[in-house]
Amino acid sequence: MTDTTASPDDLAAVQACEQSYNRVRDELSKVIVGQDEVIEQVLIAIFARGHALLEGVPGLAKTLLISSLAEALDLTFKRIQFTPDLMPSDVTGTEIIQENLETGRREYTFLPGPIFANLLLADEINRTPPKTQAAMLEAMQERQVSAGGSRHKLPRPFFVLATQNPLEQEGTYPLPEAQLDRFLLYIRVGYPTGAEEWEIARRVTGGHMGKISSVMGSEEIIKYQDLVNRVPVSDQVLGYAWALVRATRPGEAEAPEFINKWASWGAGPRGVLTLVTAAKARAILYGRYHATVEDVKSVAGPALRHRLAGNYAAQANDIGSEQLIEMLLKEIPSDKKYERPAA
DSSP: OOOTTSOHHHHHHHHHHHHHHHHHHHHHTTTOOSOHHHHHHHHHHHHTTOOEEEEOOTTSOHHHHHHHHHHHTTOOEEEEEOOTTOOHHHHHEEEEEEEOTTTOOEEEEEEEOTTOSSEEEEETGGGSOHHHHHHHHHHHHHSEEEETTEEEEOOSSOEEEEEEOSSOOTTOOOOOHHHHTTSSEEEEOOOOOHHHHHHHHHHHHHTOOOOOOOOOOHHHHHHHHHHHHHSOOOHHHHHHHHHHHHTTSTTSTTOOHHHHHHEEEOOOHHHHHHHHHHHHHHHHHTTOSSOOHHHHHHHHHHHHTTSOEEOHHHHHTTOOHHHHHHHHHHHSOSSSOOOOOOO
16 A cells, blocks of 8 residues: 555656556566566666676576666666676776877876766676776776776766676686675576476577567656655564564574574675665555565565575585575564664
């Protein structure tokens, strides 16, 4: 039920957001079969003004999904194929010496790199050294690039959708935990169902791929991002997200026994911010001007899987962050009355 205390403009914007979301899904369905959950999570990251990391084996249409999304959202799109020899300046840009035609003097001119786009696909980000990863992740955080003592603002809106391949880990540079935390959501892209794979084969081999039309623009996206900030969150929803994150930290009073036994480290404060903001973004996708506990549960996986790590005992028992999150969702009561703790 929509919050009646919302302004008429906000209520209309929420309804428009739901309609836009449905149109985007309809457009993507012309070239992407299935992956509804992945599409939802990517759009949650975009409306929550965050970046996302997509992980999946080769051939699951991760690149096609992101490029098609850029077309549907009418955003400038660039792709970087990360390789071991890629330098930071290849991503962010560099200063070059050019002759000023008016003065005849040589001057330094900043040549923007491919990161200057609304939507950047960082393909196989784990195949480039930490120095290049850090340069890009700094730009993601600050939304600007520094070169030659000058700062260059990145365009609005700005998103990085990075991909990584969980296979062939030799010769790769896995993102450190502190850099993984820069990504709002860590999205797992799984195999299609049998029926979906049949349809993929029929479309691709029969030449039945559709053409994407633009259904949203950058101004509309920024409007929805601002709307997410205004979506109210009850103490119950905030308290549930708070309790989930507190429970991920081994050694803390709120941690269940299985976390103390199997977790190496848990989510920081950014975990609560991610759960709440992503829940609010999901709410407006479904035409609601309020976030619910179910929204928090829905985004808990992509919000926490890169912020919670199992220890050696967990690895020996084949227990990963995914299983720990599932156990937490069963352990932490969603119907409990949560209140702000005493200082």
